[in-house]
Amino acid sequence: MRVISLMYHDIVEEEAFDGSGFSGADADLYKTTQRDFQEHLAALARARSDSIAIVLRLNEVTSDSFPVLLTFDDGGRGALLAADMLEAHGWRGHFLVATDFIGHSTFLKREEVRRLHERGHVVGSHSASHPLRMASLAPSRMREEWERSVSELAAIIGEPVRVASIPGGQYSRRVAEEAARAGIRYLFTSEPVARTWSVDGCLLFGRYTVQRWTSAPAVARLARGERLPRMSQYAIWNLKKGLKMLGGDAYLKIRQAVLEGRARSS
Ligand SMILES: [Zn+2]
Structure with missing residues (x-):
């Protein structure tokens, strides 16, 4: 199966880059303003309206090629904006939450996570503590990250959690094996590929990154x-x-040189 998964992070109000998710210039590179996101959704509606799907219902997609999955990493408060805007198109997203940050000022609160689930969005894990080099951790630490996060989310939404994404984007087969062991059945990586693959009964997806300047x-x-x-x-x-x-x-x-070059050319 070939799937186009798009990796978003925080959707933020104009210039309010510090209002959602992790802070700092590096994190800001991956945030999308509300106005830009509105344009993205309008462009998606024109290009692939019948193909926006969620992993749990991939088999219901009418289009025969490339279903599109919209994912949002980290669990910042911008998820609430994103959810409203997705729903205006009749779509649902995947909100992947780093559970140690739930309740912190720029992150979702527990009841907000639960509400996203109740509104039909997919709530999944993005690890517990958001280690940036997941594949470099000892297997026991990988397992602990997945298990702790999945059980915390399950307690919040009242259902088993089957979906996750890898923080920091560092993938290895072992990361997927430990995810599968924690009950995760759909795992989003940051590999920019459309093909899917399986590890121990877990279906893996690549993702294409959407950054602040992505049009x-x-x-x-x-x-x-x-x-x-x-x-x-x-x-x-x-x-x-x-x-x-x-x-x-x-x-x-x-x-840094690439970023400076880009800043000059934009
Ligand atoms: Zn992340």
Whole structure:
């Protein structure tokens, strides 16, 4: 099965980047303003209205190619804005929550998490403490992150939690095995691929990243499954992986140079 999953983080009011989720310049790169998100949804409605789905009902999608899944990482308060705006289109999203942060000032409260679930959105785990290098943890720590988070969410929504996403984007087969052991059946990675794969009964999805500067036409092109934008995310992702292996310093320097170049060109 091929699926286009889009990875959003916080949806924020104009200029209120510190009002939802993790704070700092780095986190802000992954936040989308309400106005931009409105445009993204309108573009998606024009491009793929009949294909927006949730993992639990993938078999009901009428379109024969590339169902589109909308995911929101971290569990910041912007999820409430996102949910309202999705519902205006009749759509539902996947809200993946780092459970240790529930109740913190810029994150969802317990009753808000429960309400998202009651409104038909998928509530899933994004680990408990949000380790940035999940694949580097000892297996027992991976298991603890998944189990603690899943049981906390299950207590909140009153149902088993079957969906999750990997914090920090670092994937390994072991991360998926430990997720499967914690009862997770659908796991979103940050690999920019449309194919799905299985590990121990858990179905894995790649995701395409939406960043602060991602335009509505770019989102629509991704959602249509166009090859060029997908290949370019794939190339950049693998370049980053290579640089990270070379060493954190080299990676950070090049990343900074890329960001500065982008700021000048925008
Ligand atoms: Zn995250």
